[in-house]
Amino acid sequence: MTSLLALDASSSACSVALWMDGNVIGRVEHAPRGHTRRLMPMIDALLDEAGIARGSLDAIAYGHGPGSFTGIRIAAGVAQGIAYGLERPLLGISTLRALALSAWCGDGAGLVMPALDARLGELYVALYQVDQGRPEVLMADSVMAPEALKLPSCQPWSITMIGSGVSLKDRLSDEVRECVGATLEHREPEACDIVQLAAMDFASGLITSPQEALPIYLRDQVVSSKR
Known part of the structure; x- marks a missing residue:
């Protein structure tokens, strides 16, 4: 075992x-x-x-x-x-990969943007595609200002954003924010x-x-x- x-x-x-x-x-x-x-x-x-x-x-x-x-x-x-x-x-x-799995297990989210408040006005953020409980990296774990975040390609994203970084969602660019379809803020x-x-x-x-x-x-x- x-x-x-x-x-x-x-x-x-x-x-x-x-x-x-x-x-x-x-x-x-x-x-x-x-x-x-x-x-x-x-x-x-x-x-x-x-x-x-x-x-x-x-x-x-x-x-x-x-x-x-x-x-x-x-x-x-x-x-x-x-x-x-x-x-x-x-x-x-x-920990961001773990949050991506949490969004899939708890909410069935397939495209997940785990984001943690990194203080100093920045986010710890990544983008994962979760298939059958296996998160695949689309954007590697990074630290950046919310305004600097860009998605890896132009697609009709429908992203679930999860973690304390949701509190900084309003500082994302209009292009990125429009791709966020659901938020799960109070998840660690x-x-x-x-x-x-x-x-x-x-x-x-x-x-x-x-x-x-x-x-x-x-x-x-x-x-x-x-x-």
Whole structure:
């Protein structure tokens, strides 16, 4: 039996999930600034609920970002520590890719623009085509001002925009905004979606070693100054 553990701390939510040969169970807690304190107890409780020992896990997955700079560092560190201790591989999963899957699972959306408020007046944004639960990249994860966003080609798009970045929708160009047919603002990345994507990647051999656990910030400079 293939068993994968996933965790995410990229937003105000803290979540963990288990994949067990296609069955997924998970836990979510809204714990702003409490991720360090809550992640390990949540993992232990989930493993106890499933009756699985840590040593039975085949790999560890984590939301590698983009998202909260502190949160994705915490997730990478915890995942790395568990993977080192168990001598298991890691799978870093894009939080935007996870949001794309969430839109498909919950709302049947096929063309998805996951967008997170990146602060500093910018968006973390991507575009995915989701077919049978498999998000395919149409526009890679990026950080940019909403006004700078351009769709990859001129088509009669009908896009579902998902995530906290929906709050910046009015700053998109008229051309892009007219292509957004539905919005799902109050949705955050969760480990249940991350673990499903991790299962796909694991089956394809897309794994890394524990020392390669890296948060993906997308933005080089994370501190702004006031003048």
